[in-house]
Amino acid sequence: MRKFRALVRLELLEFFSKYRTGMGYGATKRGRGLLVFTLLLLGIPFINMSIEAYQRFWGWGRPELGVAYMTMMAYLLLTFTAIPLLFSLYLHSRDFQFLTPLPIPTDDLVLAKLVVVWLYLTGINFVFLFPVALLVGLDAGLSVWSFLFSLLLIVVTPFPPLFLSSLAVLGLSNRRANRNRKSLLSLFFAFALLGLVLAAQLLLTNEGAARLVAWTERLTRLYPPAGWSAQVANGSLLGLLKYGALSFLCYWGLKRTVRKLYWSALLFSGTRSARRPVTFDYRLRKKSWQLLRRHLLLIMKQPVFLMNTILSLILPGLVFLIGILSGDLAAETLLLPNEQKRLLLFWLGLASTPALLTNLSATAISREGKAFWETRVLPVATWTNLRARIGTTILVNLAFSLLVTVVFFLYFPLEKLALLPGLFFVMMLTIFLAMTDLVINIYRPYLHWTNPAAAIKNNLNVLFSLAYRPLLAVIPFLSAVCFPGAGVYGILFYSGLLLFLLTLLVRKVLRTIMVEKFDQISG
Amino acid sequence: MLVLEGVSKTYDGKRMAVNRLNLAVNAGEIFGFIGPNGAGKTTTIKMLTGLLPPTEGRIMINGVDLAASPVEAKRNFTYVPDHPEIFTAIRGIDYLNFIADMHEVPTAKRRTRIEKYTRMFAIDDALGEMIHSYSHGMKQKLLICGALLPQAPLFILDEPLVGLDPLAAKHLKEIMVHHCAAGGTVFFSSHLLAVVDQICDRVAVINQGELVICDRVERIKNDFAQSLEDIFLELTQDA
Incomplete structure (x- = not known):
């Protein structure tokens, strides 16, 4: 366990140091403080959106649908965030080269990276889903149980999107061309995320009450976990059991797919693709x-x-x-x-x-x-x-x-x-x-x-x-x-x-x- | 081919990196430029290639003043640095075509030369791949191919053998010898004294920015009656 903790610590340090240097903050206490402050600032619009979702649906007499709506949005948001992260952490990571020869079980190597992504997504969930879940819980008369349930909801929600993302990454990683287009993928998902957040906000502010309620209800029927999450926020044990079972299944599947990603990454880094004969253009240009x-x-x-x-x-x-x-x-x-x-x-x-x-x-x-x-x-x-x-x-x-x-x-x-x-x-x-x-x-x-x-x-x-x-x-x-x-x-x-x-x-x-x-x- | 007249470089107006260096490298010569780390080798090479302007002095390449006619002077040499730091988000072939375009190498010649050199250095089948997927040695080989492509009269090479496999190192040494036999000139710095001893006609030793000795390798060895390694250590440790 000590080795695993050390691995997670290393992965977290590497992950956040990239953010820190990307933002131009130094490796000092002040730099770390500024990073936390910046992340908190970035969270404010998400908290606002979450509260707005509660207020809108409460105004229309269906506050629990606010949780369902934000759960569906969170699934999309987390999936789009996780895909480039998994790509970067598993398929384009160079640290496997020096970590693999160490006397550490493969599962620990694979899971240490997963912990980083999970923590990151849970952080997003805290500002995106937690406020609306907490407010709905308050509506139902806040008890210790509903508070704890809401917390559990936040912690387990990343698993289904993570599982879906890992399947997508595994599918994409089988094509070498996609592996070489890391920058294009990052860009695509970054803009997809931006578009999603804008769309979620515009839907909330512009869409008519009746249509949005009907739309959310229909989607909740099509995708029951969104409804279960609303039940969890209301303190339902049955809802928690269903949601927990789904998350556990996804976690189980996720462990298997990321293990495959790890082996794929090792194979990828150690070999070069078969070279096709290519004809080149030798023309003189200005x-x-x-x-x-x-x-x-x-x-x-x-x-x-x-x-x-x-x-x-x-x-x-x-x-x-x-x-x-x-x-x-x-x-x-x-x-x-x-x-x-x-x-x-x-x-x-x-x-x-x-x-x-x-x-x-x-x-x-x-x-x-x-x-x-x-x-x-x-x-x-x-x-x-x-x-x-x-x-x-x-x-x-x-x-x-x-x-x-x-x-x-x-x-x-x-x-x-x-x-x-x-x-x-x-x-x-x-x-x-x-x-x-x-x-x-x-x-x-x-x-x-x-x-x-x-x-x-x-x-x-x-x-x-x-x-x-x-x-x-x-x-x-x-x-x-x-x-x-x-x-x-x-x-x-x-x-x-x-x-x-x-x-x-x-x-x-x-x-x-x-x-x-x-x-x-x-x- | 290459003349340095009283070339000096001072950083911040105080620190003297190179002090009144006088050198003349003749056509058809392989000229070794050696010295301990921090002696001023790379600074000198940066001045020769136009990457750093000298604080004083003049550099002539094939009779052209580098400061007065930089473009004309740069047509006369190609350069391989000690680190393969290049723009890596392009394919190997794009890099070579870029260099060939800058030196205005005609289509037919560039095709023949690219095929010849990349095959010789065994990177021909990687030319269609992005340079960032190359190993350190492959990048070094690509830079060498780029430097050979225009067939400029003067090659300036800074530690060119670092990262090369034995076969590629052998090919490069052969190319240097052939280039000089055909009237070209090679100016190269290296810490590999055995290679300097083996292929150089003349050698210059620089230490703390000053020229310590410059003569034919054989004559230096005869005068000191020691190996080049011992002479190098003696000359650079005393200072």
């Missing part, structure tokens, strides 16, 4: 294209970089969409003919946010990390090297701005005339910021990171680059003051022109002072 491709791949192939980029690109659009779906932002008023100016501002705001928030250039050098030396020893002019980094930022941000524009013009009756000055302004803003942000990274390169999050999140470059953005408000203000009769489109055009002139200036600085400064960066 240097600038190859450099651009390299920087795009640096973002796309690193899950942390990709996730960060996509989230900062879609977040403003998502907020706008949620605003419309939740009714906080009335779509009907935006469709009114006299709302053109407001609509124009919304479009410009959304189309400009990639340039304003996705400050890729501020980390364009840091992202390369220890591989920075590669392009420095090649016969490539420094300016070409810098241009590829700027080009990557412009390409990503402008592509998204154009996508937003197409969607916006499809759904809202904006004047087509707005396209020309609007896009000119957005384009100039994107180019200007892509160039200026690179100056920051040239002055403050950070190449010796081990955790990719440190390269893009936890350095001051990103903050510096965001800090000067409010100053850009001066540009349209100046345009409006200098050209009072220009109108909205005129102001946009003159602002774009001003940005163009500023871009020329920054370009000059980059080509002279910054090129020299870049060459001084030691790889």
Whole structure:
């Protein structure tokens, strides 16, 4: 048992140290405290949702359905959370290599990892399911038993989703292609989770009472454990027995599947796949294209970089969409003919946010990390090297701005005339910021990171680059003051022109002072 | 082929990593660059490859000033570092094509050379796989293939034999010898004094940033009447 405890401790340390370093906190007492504080902060929206579920269903006279609803959501949430975790802990873990030769029973090795996932999921359950279960228990006159039952409910609920996840991972792990697409899987499940949480919240706030109650009842009939969980929260011993039996069965199955995952992981790490004869493309390509491709791949192939980029690109659009779906932002008023100016501002705001928030250039050098030396020893002019980094930022941000524009013009009756000055302004803003942000990274390169999050999140470059953005408000203000009769489109055009002139200036600085400064960066 | 004139590197304006280094490496020569850890070998190599600007002095590669015409100078050499830290989320073939594109190697030649070198170093069947799945030795071999691909006149190799299996090490040594026989130049640093003794025409010993000795291997051994290992220890321990 001592060995098992030591193993669990090791696994927990490794698991949470990844989170800690990912958030940029040090391995100090303060760092650990900050991690706990951050996790608690992240739990607040879940607690709110749980309480809201209780309040809604209580308001409709069926509080116990709140538990059933949250149980079903918890099953989905925990399954989606567990799949990438199991993938990472079992199939992509390197510690099996040194743990397996140790005199420890295989079951202990396998279960120690499982304990980590179970603890993590139980933690989620505590903020997601426990509040609603406790409140329903209180409704039924809180007794020691119903409190204990609610606690048991939280502790055993992760087993069925874990079992389902382990089956899914086992199925996926049989295909080598999927094993090599760990980053894609992580990304898919991260967005599935985000979508699920949003959907759960929107359903609660927007769906009509009768429909949601009927929908929950129907699903509870189809999936009885959700009903049993509601009975457990009400203090029913029979409900607890049924729920407990199901969880025990799932735990039993889970032990077997994760054992298979362990053997599969060992087999996978020790062998290479049979190599298929492949034909390669040897065509000569332009240097600038190859450099651009390299920087795009640096973002796309690193899950942390990709996730960060996509989230900062879609977040403003998502907020706008949620605003419309939740009714906080009335779509009907935006469709009114006299709302053109407001609509124009919304479009410009959304189309400009990639340039304003996705400050890729501020980390364009840091992202390369220890591989920075590669392009420095090649016969490539420094300016070409810098241009590829700027080009990557412009390409990503402008592509998204154009996508937003197409969607916006499809759904809202904006004047087509707005396209020309609007896009000119957005384009100039994107180019200007892509160039200026690179100056920051040239002055403050950070190449010796081990955790990719440190390269893009936890350095001051990103903050510096965001800090000067409010100053850009001066540009349209100046345009409006200098050209009072220009109108909205005129102001946009003159602002774009001003940005163009500023871009020329920054370009000059980059080509002279910054090129020299870049060459001084030691790889 | 390679000339260093009074090259120095100072960190933070105080710590002298390399002090007024003067070296001339001739075409057709295998030049060994040895010294204890922290002697300034890697700093010197970083300056030769353009990764670090010298605090003072001049570096000429094939008659081209590295500081004045870096692109032209870099066309004349390829470099293998002591650590295979490269962008690993691409396939081996993508890495080689990238290097070939940067050195503008034409399609037909690159195909022949990629096939030749990757077969020689036994990584030809792994070219379609992601580099992050490669072992340390395979990454080192890929870097070596990348460095051989453009057939630049000068190879700069920092500890190139670390991580290579005996057959690959043998091939690399043969390639170095053939390259020099064809008029090319190899500048390489190593802690493996037996290899330096075996293949180098001339050797330079650096210690605490300063050149201690630079001469033909045979002449050094005759002058000191000792093995290269003993000479190295004597020269670097006294300082």
